[in-house]
Amino acid sequence: ESPHFGERMARHWMDVVRYTDTYGYEWDNPAKGSWEYRDYLIRAFNGDVGFDQLIREQIAGDLLPRPRVDRSSGLNESLIGPMFYHMGEHRHGDNIRINGVREEMVDNKIDAFSKAFLSMTIACARCHNHKLDAVSQRDYYAMAGMFMTPRWTARSIEAPGRNRALIDKLKRLRDQIAGQLRKMWKPQGEKFATEIELALVKPSEEADSENPRLALWRKALGDSTGKKAKAADLASDFASATGLDGLKWLVSRLVSAPDDAAAENAWKQASEQWRQAHTQRNRKNRADFKVLADVGRDGWPKNWVIEGDGMRSGRVVDGTPLIALDGKAVVQTLLRRGYHTHSLSPKLPGAVRMPRQQDLPGKYVSLELAGGEWSGSIRMADNAFQTEAVKFFDWQKSRWESFADIAPKNGIQRLSYDLVTSDLNPNFPPRTGVARVGARKLPDKDMGFRKRSWFSVTGVVTHVQPGQPADEMTRFSPLFDGLPPKTARAAFRRIGAWLAMAVDDWAGGRPDGDDVQVLNWLLSHGLLQNVSAEGTALAALVENYRAAERAVPFPRTVNSMDERAVVPVDYPLNIRGSIHDRGPNVPRRFLQVFGSQKADGPRDGAGSGRLELASFLVDPRHALAARVYVNRLWQWVFGSGLVRTSNDFGRLGDRPSHPELLDYLAREFIAEGWSSKRMIRRLVASRTFRQGGRPTEKAMAADPNNRLLHHAATRRLEAEAIRDSLLAVSGRLDRTLFGRSINPHRHAEDSAKRLFSGPVDGNGRRSIYLKVSIMAPSKFLVSFNFPDPKLPTGRRDVTNVPAQALVLLNDPFVVSLADRWAGQLVSEDHSTPEARIEQMFVRALGRSPRKDESGRWVELARGLSDGGTSRLMDDRTVWKNVAHTLLNTKEFIHFR
Template identity: 30%
Template sequence: MNPVKVFSWSLLLLCMSFGDVVSADEGDDFFEKRIRPILVKHCYDCHAGVNSEGGLLLDTRDGWRHGGDNGTAIVPGQPDDSLLIQAIRYEDAESLAMPPKEAGGKLSGEEIAALEEWVRRGAPDPRIAAVKLGGMTAEEAKAWWAFQPLPNADPAPTATKIDAYLDQKLAEQGLTSAPPADKRTLLRRATYDLTGLPPTSEEVDAFLADESPDAFAKVIDRLLASPQYGVRYGRHWLDVVRYADTAGENTDRPLPHAWRYRNWVIDALNQDKPFDQFVRLQLAGDLIGAKQPRDQTNEGIIATGYLAIARRFGHDIDEQNYLMHEDVIDNLGKNFLGLTTGCARCHNHKYDPITVDDYYALYGVFESTRFAFPGCEPKGQPRDLISLASPEQIDALMQPWNEKVAAADTKKKQLEQTAAALLGFRTENARPLVDKTLVAEGTSVPFANLTATVRKGEVLQLTVFPNESHGADSTRVEWTIKEEGEAGRTWNVDNLIDKISQGNPLADHDEATWCFLETTTGPISLSQRYDSLQNNPALKAWKRFDDALSIFVNTSDQPVDVWTTLPAKAFFVHPEHNRPVTVAWISPIDGAVTISGAVADAHPSGSDGVAFDLVQIAAPQYGAGLIEMGKEAAAPAIDPGPKPKLPVAYSVIDAKPTNAKIQKRGDPEQPGDEVERHWLTVFGGTSIANPQESGRRELADLVAQHPLTARVFVNRVWQWHFGQGLVGTPNNFGSRGQLPTHPELLDWLTAEFVASGYQVKTLHRLILQTAAYQRSSDPPTGSLDADPENHLLSHYNLRRLSAEEIRDSLLFVSGQLDLAPAQEHPFPDESTWTFTQHTPFNAIYETNKRSAYLMVQRQHRHPFLSLFDGADPNASTPARETSTVPTQSLYFLNDPFFHAQAAATADRLSNEENDDQRLQIAYRLLFQRQPTASETKAASAFLQNYPAEASEKWRAYVRVLLAGNEFLHVD
């Protein structure tokens, strides 16, 4: 047969067998006429654009092909197997019915039939969407202004070129600029700006007298060289990285070592560390500094405190570390890149080019990192702190202590060996006098007329057991031993009450000896004497350790109220969990005795009471052994003292490297696909080249080198100088942020910054020497109408001092400010922490150090910093708010700190001869100028009319000046 005819017949048969298959044109036409209108009308509100209910998008072909949280939505050619068709049929109206009733309810039969036919035909769909990265298409992201490369650097950058950019914008709006500020105003402005402190009157005089062209440049250099520059700009940085001295979980545990990172930031800025290196060290300093000299190694470790100070969440923070990772990723994005990366935790970013894959790629980097652990309620003490000492230094620090510990262990073992031998005597020679008996909650069990024949050295031993009460019961013991016969001597524990502190063993009259023991495994003497309990000297005790197990007495002739009411002149024992406590009497006689007494639960506490037994140990060697062991235990203890505190940092190091799995909808209980660690896709998506590390070293390089990072930081520095950035949303350079007011200036300035080697102080000099920075704060005519927010900088922005500046200035003028760097806070020792969600950590530590060193608490913000708009340590603070509220005025009226500084300031004036001289000194000290005639007249009237003695008049007047606008503002 002709081969051509065979092929034609085969093709015909094939077409006949797939008669339902339609051409592409027919399929597209069917979709456009029949399907798209249904989807637009009924589905797009919940399943299109940024709305992806259930993770399903129906506005593109790729959307339904990808499916949603429940899996594939459409199986082309198979309507019955397609979730979309099952949903519109209402096959399971309880769990899968679309559209839901509140959105219009079930589709019409005709609409359902059309969708079924569409799927049966293979779901033809011509809607090919542009490639999207989160909320932008790839082309939109490529063109976004903030992601562009920087222009070439200017070979001769000057401040006048900055002014040219600014003046051009003013001219375009028909605006003029304000004249230069006077020199005194300029010096006050720059000094506060660069150091956070006012200038001295001597510094003002020197600047006013210097008429050289570079007089202000010399001032800038002097201020940048001051150690107080790092304190001021370090605090700016700490705002953005949400620094805190507590963890933020539900007990808000202290971070005793976080201060090292705080001080590193301050020192790094004072040293003018290049900003790119500043970034790298905070992200991967432990890796960068590895195998370097010890000081460089430690610097790198401390710098990663940036990561470690991430907020912790919940009750058991190990179970909620996914929230800590979110906090890290969110801050890294906002702080360095000006992008809201945290928004991609649950879904692709709705506005910016950041995908869920990008988020979990970064998540894997930090999941491969071991974070220092601050402790939490179920896991009380910190762990995983990073040592700053070399192995050799650790050995040298620990050796003396280890030697003492070894000696103490040797003594302990000797006592335990003796106790084991004595236990053998007890086991072989014990005769029960009272079998183990329950003393029920709140009851007393007597024993009377028990008889025994004893020999010298034999022992009568009463033991109290804790049952299951975990040692919660104080137990009163009454016990009398009476000799039968003519002598008829009597021994009673009550006789020991007033001489309990004399020793253990304790000699009683007529050669009897009492021993106070722990008998958990064998008898061990209680060797630690306590001359008071709970600060009450009437209560005296013997213990073995600093815990509840004890023999104790109330020596007072009155009841004592402590953890319970203890009767007067009484003898007690207190067992501990699984640890019984024993009173032993060593016989001084050969003969018969009668024994009586009682054991009583002295502290009813809702537990199961205690139990006790009474035995005779017919082995004189046992009694002699108790006395000898007691003497050994009473010998001066080998106290190794507190374990040496090794220098450690609250930082991070690499852990086992791993790739993270997507958490569907941000829920760690719903793991999805694994994501390879990589850089943001919009910036190239570079994969981690060394999978044996966390990836932080490579991430640090990628972040530090990206022009966006430099843009964001330059904008921050501009904002810190002018009160507002060229980009008004300093943490958001994405599509929801503000566009730059002067984009060319921002790019030019950033290019110069990078070209300078990322030298921050060079950037300061360039900005501060502009005419714009040196302008008066008086608005030129028309500027407030045309540019009410002063975005175009026709004049300088008047500003109120920050909270730290106000407090530091009060200490400065009072002469109380301590400018030396601070270190750690006086937190309670970590071994004592018992903080809970009901009793979280809370403290305020007073100091005369600069306010940047104040202890910053997350759950209970420092009241002064909170009142005057300090940074929120729970989240990045890109710019401080400035509120004006009545409580601020009340602060100046009533606060003890404010009144104390005002009094100290007034007292500094007391050596002056008269009120006129005092007034002049006061104005020079507070405002760096002389008072005007009207101010002098007003002061005279105030002092004359204020109803108090002279010293208090001046204190009141100084309070008025310190609470005034001129002191609290910089213009």
């Protein structure tokens, strides 16, 4: 029942699925969520989750109708499972830039799947029919379609409702803050007309001293001195101004008008310019752009997929306040109708996944966007998520961004765009230097988590010709409605009444997008109170909101699969495996050797068929997957499987030493609920496991390689067990479970590839928590046959080379732990050197020394000391050398 059982079992399985924390190739980009998958395995083995369930989750966890949720963490365990596909090495780019990228990606997944769950080498059929096993080339490409159909992308693994209480609390507090602001702003709006008139008709220092707001009005309206604003500060005409800057153009003419007639004429001129621009832009927008959906009112268009709590809670109505999370301001801005991932907290992740471009009307799709903190858009060509076709958002005010169709080439079957916060970008952080906005660059050491990333979408249109919808300036419709004012004074009061109407609409709960633009203009110029007095109800609400927002956890995301609203893919057969010679598409299905037609493929042509594939593998009527896994359990317990080639049950693989036993154990394994713990308990309770390590001459003559297990062979510890034993013996071992991976210690760092050095002792964490970098894994572990993380490893090599002795002798990690152990020894009360040696043997080797051994080790200690017994017992250097010597014995790294 040790919680560390799960760590050991997980590490075994991580070999099989080529676990990595990076994607290797040239830049070794981080593999998003890899540590979540490792912790998922630990929890699963500790909880004795049936291996049939783990098969379902790793192959099709995103499709399970009833996903498994971990109650303690609130995580959707099933959704973590498909991270299995995203292990190993991945090339950068996509088929648009480099032909053959997708072919390598899918080959990686077919190879890992077939070896892990079937012990078959299906990837050998990429270029031709398998030469030895019953796997055709069509089988290979039929499976390629199954694995290419879902989107390979990042998913939020929080179970539904994990953040619901906090989200509901934030919404409730936001509504209460809005209620307080309505009470404050409505009476302020009623004074706008009078204030503007006083500010612009006869400005004076005396009036400004009595009402400081008058100076704010003059600054906002472009007349800070009571004179006509400089021409350089104004638009060429009213209609060419952006936002509410047209008011400056209008006010400058009203202020400088010599008489009432001139003032009336200035108003008419502005009104006519606005009317013409509004009519022309409205007509052009209607002719050139088709609204796909009013996302704030109607939600997303058909087959557009959203992800994350930021999107699920981010749909708001016009005028929803975005609460400021620090500083004196109450609100940062008022939001327009639409989706805003940060409407409650920028910690909440969000993504929008568009359909493939051939399923969208028009040649272009334009979205009205804003975003920041490394949110962006990413172009995905056939699931090549390590693409660098990404644009990062860094603008606060919404603007139109167009996404154009790209001519597919090199066999691309699906090209689409995703909008993502950084946590749901499957390739964030990308290679160093790619993540930049203007002069701002993501630091090389920034690993991309704990970001307050956000984006907003307030409009979606499609069009045939390039361009973007024009601003129709509808916000000015109420201002220019009716007869023009006859005097400048009347014009100023008209402007004030128009601005006040927006405040009144918002206070009455009926604002529209135009009102929001007016209100944000007023806020930006300090014309609406946006600071809460200390001790007020509003101040308390704001502080409560900020405290609740701080309690929102940063998102938990992994690279997984998403099959929602996808169009299934049938993959083309590559003639002789050539990417330049593509044949007909092959329908999705499993291997024909298993009688695959429809039952284990997609039903009615819908979906990838992964869920049916998983169901086929765990069907108790055929026990192949069970036999494969039981053989692995046998290997992990006894050191060698009943079939020694645990990744290859085919013709090139080894024959089972006990075929009937393997079949029997597989049947028992299924009958006992696919329980790993029960099977291991059965194996270690057997007479075979409990036998001694001394063979008889007769047995050695009959079976010199101990293939039939007539004795328990001496075995060397795995690399991780050696390192963990060093930590345990020295007292440095940190037994904490779970958490992000720790960089191994490196003598030289490479910032460009994010190969940074960690602590010499890895903070005392078990080796399973050391970062597995394809480009530069831990040298200590590699010295003791840590597997190549690029490829699935069924059975590790076991070598005996000089480098291993040199590592134990010279590695700073080993030397530092010997010194630490020595420090503990000299601080303890041992009556004699013999007593200390006794304790060291028990701790390091699990046994007491024999008399002759004890004498030799005491003699060694005395030989290293230059004083008597009392000084010897306190000499840390002596005991460091003794400890280091004991850690270098063969017995320390072997067991029997």
